[in-house]
Amino acid sequence: MRPRRALELVRAMAEQFPAVLILGPRQSGKTTLARTFIRGSYYDLERPSDHDVFASDPELALSRLPEPLILDEAQVLPELFTVLRPIIDDDRRATGRFYLLGSVNPSLLQSVSESLAGRVGTVELTPFLSCEVDDGVDLDAHWLRGGYPEPCLEDDAGRRVRWYEQFIFTLVQRDLSRHGIGASPTEMRRFLGMAAHAHGGLQNASELGRSLGVSYHTASRYLDILEGHFLLRRLAPWHANLGKRLVRSPKLYVRDTGLLHYLLGIRSEVDLLESPRRGASWEGYLVEQIITLERLARVGSAFWFFRTQAGAEIDLIIDRGVERVGLEFKCAVSAVRSDASGLGVGLADGVISRGLVVHAGSRRYPLTDRIDAVPAREILADYERALG
Numbered sequence: 001m002r003p004r005r006a007l008e009l010v011r012a013m014a015e016q017f018p019a020v021l022i023l024g025p026r027q028s029g030k031t032t033l034a035r036t037f038i039r040g041s042y043y044d045l046e047r048p049s050d051h052d053v054f055a056s057d058p059e060l061a062l063s064r065l066p067e068p069l070i071l072d073e074a075q076v077l078p079e080l081f082t083v084l085r086p087i088i089d090d091d092r093r094a095t096g097r098f099y100l101l102g103s104v105n106p107s108l109l110q111s112v113s114e115s116l117a118g119r120v121g122t123v124e125l126t127p128f129l130s131c132e133v134d135d136g137v138d139l140d141a142h143w144l145r146g147g148y149p150e151p152c153l154e155d156d157a158g159r160r161v162r163w164y165e166q167f168i169f170t171l172v173q174r175d176l177s178r179h180g181i182g183a184s185p186t187e188m189r190r191f192l193g194m195a196a197h198a199h200g201g202l203q204n205a206s207e208l209g210r211s212l213g214v215s216y217h218t219a220s221r222y223l224d225i226l227e228g229h230f231l232l233r234r235l236a237p238w239h240a241n242l243g244k245r246l247v248r249s250p251k252l253y254v255r256d257t258g259l260l261h262y263l264l265g266i267r268s269e270v271d272l273l274e275s276p277r278r279g280a281s282w283e284g285y286l287v288e289q290i291i292t293l294e295r296l297a298r299v300g301s302a303f304w305f306f307r308t309q310a311g312a313e314i315d316l317i318i319d320r321g322v323e324r325v326g327l328e329f330k331c332a333v334s335a336v337r338s339d340a341s342g343l344g345v346g347l348a349d350g351v352i353s354r355g356l357v358v359h360a361g362s363r364r365y366p367l368t369d370r371i372d373a374v375p376a377r378e379i380l381a382d383y384e385r386a387l388g
Helices: 006-016 030-037 048-055 058-064 079-089 105-115 139-145 157-179 185-197 205-212 216-228 257-264 269-274 278-297 337-348 376-381 383-387
Strands: 019-023 041-044 069-072 098-102 120-124 232-235 251-254 302-307 313-319 324-329 354-359 365-368 371-375
Touching: 006 019, 006 030, 006 120, 006 278, 019 030, 030 041, 030 069, 030 098, 041 048, 048 058, 058 079, 079 105, 139 257, 139 269, 139 278, 139 376, 157 185, 157 257, 185 205, 185 216, 185 251, 185 257, 205 216, 216 232, 232 278, 232 302, 251 257, 251 278, 257 278, 269 278, 278 313, 278 324, 278 376, 278 383, 313 337, 324 337, 337 354, 337 365, 337 371, 354 376, 371 376, 376 383
Parallel strands: 019 098, 019 120, 041 069, 069 098, 324 354, 354 371
Antiparallel strands: 232 251, 302 313, 313 324, 365 371
């Protein structure tokens, strides 16, 4: 089992709360993490025999089975959460009793918020981070392949393509159909492809809808569902009364670059090097890695991007409350002062406290008194030391 950075947070939550909810996309390693590091009785609620244990009388099963209990794909039986509440309240001091694993964010979080507020700690488990893979998969390979464990560790491009084909087929046939999506598998595959081509740009649901032949509202619903399945990220814009016209639409990203590259037809490092989408891919890769590392390192950070109608832009703002750090991502082996122009605007307007231009090279050096050029490898390998 490869070390997962989220494990420390899972253990901390289990020491504080009676239940721990581990969320993440399918095939991201939730089951492996739970079965390897958590001692308890494991039940997969998508397996008919395990489902039947809880379906007929969940209260009896939860009260009689030895704890801790690990319930995988917990969103399949939302009635469990109503029953869990009184069982937990019978002994609120006992912690680490129930581990709930799920891959569908909206329905699961709604059930939890309605039934288990204050009784559950939530941890998101993403696919492998760059710092979670060994030297056999360097940063460039991880960027190309993405973090889903199987394709990440697979050297053969054809086998990676087949894995993503089956991943999307299963997603459409099994998961999305449960939400009443009327689109055919072919139409949903087209929609995912269009979202990939919009990666790193401002969300435009009307344009996506027109391209697919559906309404704005239908396209927005598709985006909501794909975001809820941890496939897309919508990064909100920074808003402040600066006396400037600011962009107000979120930016859209495919969260895993392996999936992004599959949808864009990028199969090799040469394809990626030659692709016009290379810069947007690099930006999305670092947005995802850094947001995940920040959330594992600190509680309460918020994330934004900044763009004025005049074109000044900061790719990512980490809002820690006491300070805001601006990051600009440069897909090149070095950075120059002009690459920090958007960060300079943010500093002058009080949007950020300091700035970093994150590049693909190997040297760290100052660009101005409050802006440094920093290698991506340094940040991803030792996040807290590199970012501060």
